[in-house]
Amino acid sequence: MSAADQMRAMLDQLMGTARNGETNSIKYDDPKVCKSFLLACCPHEILAATRMDMGECPRKHDLALRADFEAAQKLKDHFYDVDACDHLAAFVADCDRKTDQSKKKLAETQEALSDEVTGKANSLHDLAETIGKKLASAEQLGAEGNVEESIKLMEEVENMRKGKAEAEQDYRNSMPASSYQQQKLRVCEVCSAYLGIHDNDRRLADHFGGKLHLGFIQIREKLAELQATMEVRRPLKRDAKMKEIALGGAEKGEMRGGFGRREIEDRRRERERSDRGGERERRRSRSRDRRRRSRSKSRDRHRRRRSRSRSRGHGGHRRHRRSKSRDKRRSRSRSGSKKIKKEKERGSRESRDSE
Numbered sequence: 001m002s003a004a005d006q007m008r009a010m011l012d013q014l015m016g017t018a019r020n021g022e023t024n025s026i027k028y029d030d031p032k033v034c035k036s037f038l039l040a041c042c043p044h045e046i047l048a049a050t051r052m053d054m055g056e057c058p059r060k061h062d063l064a065l066r067a068d069f070e071a072a073q074k075l076k077d078h079f080y081d082v083d084a085c086d087h088l089a090a091f092v093a094d095c096d097r098k099t100d101q102s103k104k105k106l107a108e109t110q111e112a113l114s115d116e117v118t119g120k121a122n123s124l125h126d127l128a129e130t131i132g133k134k135l136a137s138a139e140q141l142g143a144e145g146n147v148e149e150s151i152k153l154m155e156e157v158e159n160m161r162k163g164k165a166e167a168e169q170d171y172r173n174s175m176p177a178s179s180y181q182q183q184k185l186r187v188c189e190v191c192s193a194y195l196g197i198h199d200n201d202r203r204l205a206d207h208f209g210g211k212l213h214l215g216f217i218q219i220r221e222k223l224a225e226l227q228a229t230m231e232v233r234r235p236l237k238r239d240a241k242m243k244e245i246a247l248g249g250a251e252k253g254e255m256r257g258g259f260g261r262r263e264i265e266d267r268r269r270e271r272e273r274s275d276r277g278g279e280r281e282r283r284r285s286r287s288r289d290r291r292r293r294s295r296s297k298s299r300d301r302h303r304r305r306r307s308r309s310r311s312r313g314h315g316g317h318r319r320h321r322r323s324k325s326r327d328k329r330r331s332r333s334r335s336g337s338k339k340i341k342k343e344k345e346r347g348s349r350e351s352r353d354s355e
Contacts, residue, residue: 026060028069034059035083038069041222043091043215050212051193079237085226092223095216099192106185120171124197125186127164131157132204139209161201171197191216 028038034057036042044057072078138153184197191213195204207213 026062026065028065028072029078030060032060033065034061035080036087037061038066038080039084039222040066041084041088041219043088043219046215046218047212050210050215052191052212077236077240079233079240081226082230082233082237085223085230088219088223088226092220095192099187099189102187102192102194106187110185117171117174120167120174121184121197124164124167124171125195127160127167128197128199128201128204129195129208131160131164131201132208134160135201135205136209139205157201188213190220 026032034042034044037045037057037059042057042061044054045061047053069078069080073080134153134157138150138157141147141153142150186195186197187193188195188207193207193212195207199207
């Protein structure tokens with residue numbers, strides 16, 4: 001980054017996005033902006049250029065937006081610390097899960113030791129880590145100008161080195177030489193890096209004073225600080241959200257345009273009008289459906305009546321024809337019987353005349 005870019009970033013950080021009278025297309029409260037970055041605790045930024053560099057954050061990072069947020073936070077509480085706490089908690093939980101996996105992998109690959117030897121190895125590890133941390137702190141104090149404090153820490157380091165030499169000799173005597181030459185590893189509880197029991201003080205100081213380890217310390221301390229306030233902050237955020245929903249976002253509209261309440265009233269009236277129009281249309285559609293159903297029912301009723309009348313008419317006509325044919329047969333039979341009687345009578349008369 002050039003000197004001009006550095007100066008521009010410093011001005012953005014101090015004065016915000018509107019330092020030149022320009023309006024930025026994205027605001028600090030946009031969902032695309034990283035809330036953890038606004039609170040200066042985004043892991044993507046803290047662990048950049050380390051062994052665990054995660055690349056660029058998927059959300060927007062801009063120092064000018066951080067300045068805008070800090071100015072707006074003085075006027076209204078945005079509760080971004082709740083979002084940042086959730087983000088850091090998920091990140092730290094993932095790192096702790098990786099640490100546990102590394103420990104299991106070491107337990108499977110390294111040679112198992114007795115409880116006595118394991119205890120001595122752990123005490124030696126603890127001494128080495130303490131020396132490395134004190135060395136890193138002494139160097140930091142010396143860089144800041146606290147020479148006396150740095151000298152005191154170096155004296156403590158020298159005394160601890162004597163104790164470490166004794167512990168290392170005791171550990172060496174408690175196990176075979178072939179096993180002692182093997183590098184006994186341990187996982188750092190803070191940053192999940194591998195530490196060896198034979199690492200010298202300089203290497204341990206570089207680790208504990210390195211950007212990766214200090215970055216994880218910063219993240220964990222910030223998470224602990226945020227978690228200590230979450231019992232109060234989460235209910236407050238929930239109540240503020242419910243209040244904002246109840247008011248229809250009027251306060252937000254007033255902050256942005258100065259006439260948010262009027263806009264909200266207009267929207268409410270439009271919504272009521274649309275609801276009334278929709279209800280009227282639904283009533284009309286229901287009445288149309290009822291009329292259609294009634295017409296269809298009347299048509300069905302009319303068809304059934306016509307079909308019944310037709311069926312009755314055909315049946316009566318058939319019965320009428322049957323009765324006519326029956327009458328004809330009866331008349332024929334009567335006429336035939338009369339003719340027979342007449343012939344009999346004529347025959348009887350003729351027989352009498354002949355006698």
